[in-house]
Amino acid sequence: MNYWLFKTEPGCFSFDDLKNRPDRTEPWDGVRNFQARNFLRDTVRVGDRVLFYHSNIAEPAVVGLAEVTRSGYPDTTALNPNSEHFDPKASVGKPIWYMVDVSYLEPLPKSVTLEAIKQNPLLADIPLVKRSRLSIQPVAETEWHIILTMGGMMDGPEMGIGRQ
DNA sequence: GCCAACGTTGGC
DNA sequence: GCCAACGTTGGC
Numbered sequence: 580m581n582y583w584l585f586k587t588e589p590g591c592f593s594f595d596d597l598k599n600r601p602d603r604t605e606p607w608d609g610v611r612n613f614q615a616r617n618f619l620r621d622t623v624r625v626g627d628r629v630l631f632y633h634s635n636i637a638e639p640a641v642v643g644l645a646e647v648t649r650s651g652y653p654d655t656t657a658l659n660p661n662s663e664h665f666d667p668k669a670s671v672g673k674p675i676w677y678m679v680d681v682s683y684l685e686p687l688p689k690s691v692t693l694e695a696i697k698q699n700p701l702l703a704d705i706p707l708v709k710r711s712r713l714s715i716q717p718v719a720e721t722e723w724h725i726i727l728t729m730g731g732m733m734d735g736p737e738m739g740i741g742r743q
Numbered sequence: 744g745c746c747a748a749c750g751t752t753g754g755c
Numbered sequence: 756g757c758c759a760a761c762g763t764t765g766g767c
Binding site (some may be wrong): 747748751753754 | 756757758759760761762763764765766767
């Protein structure tokens with residue numbers, strides 16, 4: 580199982596929008612960057628876990644967790660002339676662009692802001708800091724655990740002290 | 744809304 | 756295949 584960070588502008592599609600879908604599942608379409616496309620097409624697998632990140636807002640942050648429920652398949656919005664993501668170079672035989680399905684899991688008890696991520700020296704190498712424009716990013720397992728800990732999802736090494 | 748970073752396009 | 760021009764992303 581792999582870990583990922585998916586970026587979205589909440590004004591376009593938010594974590595709550597995913598939660599409010601009838602089956603809490605949604606195709607992750609409209610990605611038009613080749614490196615992100617390669618991840619979606621080749622590497623993202625069913626069962627992979629996703630950090631859901633809100634970008635382009637006053638306080639960008641990881642806000643929740645999602646799960647991949649369908650691996651890469653052709654992005655139909657590229658074939659639809661009425662879609663804002665239409666790509667005249669794409670065709671059924673050569674789709675160019677790919678999407679996956681993601682399902683809502685749970686929100687983080689507290690959002691992990693970009694500011695907090697930047698301030699954590701253990702996260703200095705993640706693409707969010709180094710390659711901020713990449714919209715589909717792999718997350719190392721250690722980084723995954725650190726971010727979940729920062730979000731109040733799991734106990735960090737020092738947080739169990741004093742517990743019953 | 745500005746603008747730096749960076750990805751893509753297209754002329755040569 | 757280089758690289759200038761251009762468009763987009765996304766933090767601030």
